[in-house]
Every structure is written in structure tokens, then in C-alpha cells.
Amino acid sequence: MFRRLPDPAGRIPFDFEGEPFEARAGDSVAAALLANRVLTFRTTPVSGAPRGPWCLIGNCHECLVEIDGEPNRQACMVEVRAGMRVRRQRGARVVPD
Amino acid sequence: MSEVVELAIVGAGPAGMSAAVAAREQGVEVLVLDEQAAPGGQIYRNVEAVASGRPGAAHALGEDYRAGAALVRAFRRCGARHMPSTAVWEIGAVARRQDASAPFELGILRSGSAKFMRARCVIAATGAQERAVPIPGATLPGVMSVGAAQTLLKSSGLVPDAPAVIAGSGPLVYVVASQLLRAGAPLRAVLFTAAPAARIRRRPRALPAALAMPGALRKGLAWRREMARAGVETLDVANLALDGVDRVESVCFTHRERSRSMPAPLVLLHEGVVPSVHLTLAAQIEHAWDERQHAFRPARDQWGNTSEPGLLVAGDGAGILGAEAAMVAGRVAALEAAHRLGKIDSRRRDALARPHHASLARHWRFREFLDIAFEPDETVLRPSRPGLVVCRCEEVDVSEIDRVLAHGCLGPNQAKAFTRCGMGPCQGRMCGTIVSEIFAKRRRTGVGEVGHYRIRPPVKPLTVGELAALGDTGPEPAATEGA
Structure with a gap:
């Protein structure tokens, strides 16, 4: 879906749905997922429809994912970090204990 | 004990950065709060890194984008405190409640910790966002x-x-087609939904407005040629619809009456883009409906003063006028803030602002051309197709809005x-x-009369834990950049 222009940024390992993924330093979680051909970030709480990012600047809230166990994170507003564990948000968020 | 700054600027895009530079020139103490990790706003996002070390992206994004690096440099050097990666979730006026010398309370969120800050004057430079496309x-x-x-x-x-x-x-x-x-x-096609040429022919005011900024017009024509040279199919279309099961697979439209x-x-x-008004709506200042831009914006005077004295707006968040104009409007608002803070008298403010006001007037004349040429279609502004999703989050469609309207629902x-x-x-x-x-x-009235949803703080996601910790003032988060 997307390819990278030549970029000096360092490579960063992270984890999506239990699979090892690679990002570049400075990527948002959303950019890193799109670069790895992930289009569906969540399913909706109402109908369960698949959704992916629309605006990538923090407005639409379509890119909500679970990051390191915390639900409702805006993937476009969080910078990816080494070892991050990212999961799709399925339906309504679950409040962790 | 919370600290009081003279001027807090929300947003480090073209308006916010130039406001900071101009306010510092008048000796104002400035704090700039911005959501991004580096200054630039959406238009100059990441420009320092791209301009200095990413030749591929720099070439694609072009000269106008790279020019933003100069403003970022001036901003970095101006002596304003820059607080990056900081969301502002409320601008509250507290003058009537307690402290008249620090009438504004800003709710901020930084590194997972929420707190309040105080300012004597605020410039909201919240920028623009793209219009939803239902x-x-x-x-x-x-x-x-x-x-x-x-x-x-x-x-x-x-x-x-x-x-x-x-x-x-x-x-x-x-812009983006030529950058890509x-x-x-690879671009399969560029489909135009507003038939700009026809709109310009129908509206006699469009052409004289276009001539207010011949340079901008030439730039637009150059982008068109770039698409033509690349052999991209460009079509005027109507009835645009997207199809697919779990992801988009095809685009359907009518072109010259044929599907x-x-x-x-x-x-x-x-x-098109509209002002980002959630923060100013939540501040409960007056907003107006802009008929030509089909958007709400804060009511403001030529200085950016709003209905709340000391709270100013500048840039696209105050009405869509583009990045170049936003830089000028930022300077104007900064001069007014400096005047309000007692740094300069009104004569000096007026003298310094005169060329800026003339420049903004030219931008507004040209903007009329853009507003006419690219006015979104009725089906985008006021969709009426049954079953079409309007509220993406809660999946509320046009039929449901129609149903409550039919039952006498009073408003949004x-x-x-x-x-x-x-x-x-x-x-x-x-x-x-x-x-x-x-x-x-449906009610045959003006959008301004209908009004916008009431927006309440926090306008950025805040966890219950972050809210609960608000009482702890704690140590001041260190501002990482600037002197």
C-alpha cells in the first residue's frame, strides 16, 4: 500500500497482534502500521465494521488501537517505541483492571 | 503554586510561530504549547528533519514546504518557551472568578500528566482540519x-x-497530487467533484478575485500542467461512491452523464478545510457561521480579538486563509497582545500592523476566488441520501437524523x-x-441560527486517572526548547 522513500531513520522493532513488525524512528504508530500494510485498525462498537485511519492528525479518532494494554489510544498521535505491543481495538474499549 | 505567563500561544503552526516571534520582538514573555514533537503545524510538519536529511521527501514536498524551515528557525531562536508534545484540552476564563491579572487557565496534558497553567493573554492558533466527506x-x-x-x-x-x-x-x-x-x-486518476471551471464561469466575482494574487494563480496552473504531463487521468465527476467489503476496492461515479x-x-x-474550533467552542466565546466557507469560526475583529477580552485567535482556526496569511495574522494578533500587555501603545501597534492589514486584505480577496472555485457540492455539505453515515463514531446515518427531525427534534x-x-x-x-x-x-433557517453542538472540555482524550491527578500541582514540566 505504501513504500518508503530513502530515509536515514533507525529501525525499531514493535509487535502488532503478536507478530513482529518494524517501524522507523519518528513514525507514529499509525504510520508504522500503514507501512506494514495494515489498513484495519479497529472494529466499531456499534456494528463491528472495520475501520482505519482517516485524517492522521488527531481529529477523526478512527485509528484507535490498544497500546501496551491501554485501550482507546490514537495511533496517529503516539510515537512508536521499541518493544511496543499494539493490538486492534475490537468493538468498545475494555477498561483494564 | 502555578506559574503565570504573559502570553500563551496554542499551536506551533505558521500563525502560532510567527505570533511568538512577533511578540518576543515587543518584549513579551511567551509560552507556546503544541501537540506535535517539533514545530511546524500541519503545513510544515517535520520540516526541520525533512529539509536537513531527507532529500527524497524534500524534493517531493517542494519549495513552499521547505520554505517553512526558515520560520521554524526564527521561532527556535526567538526566545519563546516551546512546550512540544503537549495537548491543550481547555482554555478557561477565570477572570470573573478570581485572579484578574491572570484571567486564563489552560488545561494541558503532557507525558501522561494533566495540569493547569495560567496566562494573562492567549492566542489560539489551532489551525484547520479537512472537512468530512460523507x-x-x-x-x-x-x-x-x-x-x-x-x-x-x-x-x-x-x-x-x-x-x-x-x-x-x-x-x-x-498540491498533493503533484507531490505524490x-x-x-502511481496515481490511477484524479476526480474533481466540484467542476471549478463551471463555478468560475457562473460567478462574475471570481475572476477579479483571482487576480488579487497572480502568483498563487500561476502556481495552481503549474500543478495542473504537472498532472497533465504525468499522464494522469483527470475527470469532472458526480455521484461519487466507494465500494468494497472489508476495505475499499473500487470507485464509482458518473462522468458526462455516464456511470x-x-x-x-x-x-x-x-x-476543503475548515477551522479547528473545538477548543474555542469549549472556551464559550462567540462563533459565527461563515456562509462562503461553509464553516463555523470564532467571531473576531481585525486584530483577532474574540468576545472574551485577552483571548485572541489567529491563522486558519479563525477562518481559512492559508499558511502565508496565517503568518501575517499571527504577527497582527501578537501586536495586539503586546498592546494589551502594556508593551506598546496603540499608535505603535497600528503603525507596525499597517502593512500586515493590507496584506491580509489581499489574501481575503484571493480567498473569495478559491471559495467559489472549490465550493463543495451540496451532497457533501448537506447529504440527504438515506442510510448514508454522518456520525462515523456512533454510526448514525442521514435517515436517523431525518427521523428525529420529523419528530420535532429542536437541534443538534x-x-x-x-x-x-x-x-x-x-x-x-x-x-x-x-x-x-x-x-x-430541513428547518429552512440559517446554519448560524441552528448553531453547533455544545462542546465541553476536555476537548482532547483524558483518562479518569489523569483527571483525578489534576489536584496535584507537582513540579513544573520542563520546557525542552528555547531560551
Whole structure:
């Protein structure tokens, strides 16, 4: 879906749905997922429809994912970090204990 | 004990950065709060890193983007405190409650910790956001805004590698199409939904307005030639709809009265930009409906003063006028703030601002041309197709809004209670103006009379834990940049 222009940024390992993924330093979680051909970030709480990012600047809230166990994170507003564990948000968020 | 700054500026885009530089020139103490990790706003996002070390993206994004590096440099050197990666979730006026010398309280969120800060004066430079595009299939994965594709190029050097379809209206369509082509991205087609040439012919005011800024007009024509040279199919279309099961697969439209469709693994939509008003709406200052721009914006005078004395607005958040004008408006608002803070008298303020006011007037004349040429179609502004999703978060469609209207629902706020439209995570950022437009159309009244959803702080996501910790003042978060 997307390819990278030549970029000096360092490579960063992270984890999506239990699979090892690679990002570049400075990527948002959303950019890193799109670069790895992930289009569906969540399913909706109402109908369960698949959704992916629309605006990538923090407005639409379509890119909500679970990051390191915390639900409702805006993937476009969080910078990816080494070892991050990212999961799709399925339906309504679950409040962790 | 919370600290009081003279001037807090919300947003480090062109308006916020130039306001900071201009205010510092008048000896004002300035704190700039910005959501991004580096200054630039959406238009100059990541410009320092791109201009200095990413030649591929720098070439694709072009000269106008790279020029933003100069403003960022001036901002870094101006002596303003810069607090990056900081969300502002409330601007509250507390003058009437307690401290007249520090009438504003800003709710901020930084590194997972929420707190309040105080300021004597505030310039909200919140910028713009792309208008929602409520067409069938717009919620499918693989459908993004044109601006989103540009953000990926600026922040991560990512470009589409499958033949994308761009569809919509507005200058950004041309800008991004030419940027993606320069980056070597395959474009399947560019579909124009507003037939700008026909609109210009119908409206006699358009052409004289266009001549207010011949340079900008030439730039637009150059982008068109760039698309033609690259051999991209460009079509005037109507009845745009997207199709697919779990992701977008094709685009359907009518062209010259004939139905057509084309495969599309990635679709980029755009119908212009509107002011980002959630923060100013939540501040409870007066807002006006701009008939020509089809958007709400804060009511303001030529200095950026709003209905709340000491709270100013500048840049696209105060009305869409573009990045160049935003820099000028930022300087104007800064001069007014410096005057209000007692740094300069009104004669000096007026003398310094005179050329800026003249420049802004020219920008407004040219903007009329853009507003006419790229006015979104009725079907985008006031969708009426049954079953079409309006509120993406709560999946409320046109039929449901129509149903509550038929039952006598009074307006957008009551519609929230009946349908949950506007009550999802985006807080009505995507559906707000659409729902107001639908009400105005059915009730045969003005959108300004209908009004916008009532927006309440916090306007950025805040956890209960972060809210609960608000009572602890704690140590001041260190501002990382600036002197």
C-alpha cells in the first residue's frame, strides 16, 4: 500500500497482534502500521465494521488501537517505541483492571 | 503554586510561530504549547528533519514546504518557551472568578500528566482540519483524506505504491497530487467533484478575485500542467461512491452523464478545510457561521480579538486563509497582545500592523476566488441520501437524523440525546457542521441560527486517572526548547 522513500531513520522493532513488525524512528504508530500494510485498525462498537485511519492528525479518532494494554489510544498521535505491543481495538474499549 | 505567563500561544503552526516571534520582538514573555514533537503545524510538519536529511521527501514536498524551515528557525531562536508534545484540552476564563491579572487557565496534558497553567493573554492558533466527506463507502479501510497521505509523506517518507485514486475539490488536491507524482507514486486518476471551471464561469466575482494574487494563480496552473504531463487521468465527476467489503476496492461515479467505475486499492478524499474550533467552542466565546466557507469560526475583529477580552485567535482556526496569511495574522494578533500587555501603545501597534492589514486584505480577496472555485457540492455539505453515515463514531446515518427531525427534534444538541450522533470519541469533529447544515436545510433557517453542538472540555482524550491527578500541582514540566 505504501513504500518508503530513502530515509536515514533507525529501525525499531514493535509487535502488532503478536507478530513482529518494524517501524522507523519518528513514525507514529499509525504510520508504522500503514507501512506494514495494515489498513484495519479497529472494529466499531456499534456494528463491528472495520475501520482505519482517516485524517492522521488527531481529529477523526478512527485509528484507535490498544497500546501496551491501554485501550482507546490514537495511533496517529503516539510515537512508536521499541518493544511496543499494539493490538486492534475490537468493538468498545475494555477498561483494564 | 502555578506559574503565570504573559502570553500563551496554542499551536506551533505558521500563525502560532510567527505570533511568538512577533511578540518576543515587543518584549513579551511567551509560552507556546503544541501537540506535535517539533514545530511546524500541519503545513510544515517535520520540516526541520525533512529539509536537513531527507532529500527524497524534500524534493517531493517542494519549495513552499521547505520554505517553512526558515520560520521554524526564527521561532527556535526567538526566545519563546516551546512546550512540544503537549495537548491543550481547555482554555478557561477565570477572570470573573478570581485572579484578574491572570484571567486564563489552560488545561494541558503532557507525558501522561494533566495540569493547569495560567496566562494573562492567549492566542489560539489551532489551525484547520479537512472537512468530512460523507459519501457512500467513505468509512472503509483504505479510504483516507488527501491530507493524511501528505502527513505520511512529511512525517515518515511514505508514499502510495498501489495506484491511488484522488477525488474531491480544493487546492490541496492539486498540491498533493503533484507531490505524490514527484515522489514517484502511481496515481490511477484524479476526480474533481466540484467542476471549478463551471463555478468560475457562473460567478462574475471570481475572476477579479483571482487576480488579487497572480502568483498563487500561476502556481495552481503549474500543478495542473504537472498532472497533465504525468499522464494522469483527470475527470469532472458526480455521484461519487466507494465500494468494497472489508476495505475499499473500487470507485464509482458518473462522468458526462455516464456511470463508470475503476479499481482503487487506496482512495484519497478532500473537500476543503475548515477551522479547528473545538477548543474555542469549549472556551464559550462567540462563533459565527461563515456562509462562503461553509464553516463555523470564532467571531473576531481585525486584530483577532474574540468576545472574551485577552483571548485572541489567529491563522486558519479563525477562518481559512492559508499558511502565508496565517503568518501575517499571527504577527497582527501578537501586536495586539503586546498592546494589551502594556508593551506598546496603540499608535505603535497600528503603525507596525499597517502593512500586515493590507496584506491580509489581499489574501481575503484571493480567498473569495478559491471559495467559489472549490465550493463543495451540496451532497457533501448537506447529504440527504438515506442510510448514508454522518456520525462515523456512533454510526448514525442521514435517515436517523431525518427521523428525529420529523419528530420535532429542536437541534443538534437534542439530536445527540436522541441518536448519540456527535457523542463518540471524536466529539463531533467529523459530523458537527454536517448535522448543523442538515438541520438548517430541513428547518429552512440559517446554519448560524441552528448553531453547533455544545462542546465541553476536555476537548482532547483524558483518562479518569489523569483527571483525578489534576489536584496535584507537582513540579513544573520542563520546557525542552528555547531560551
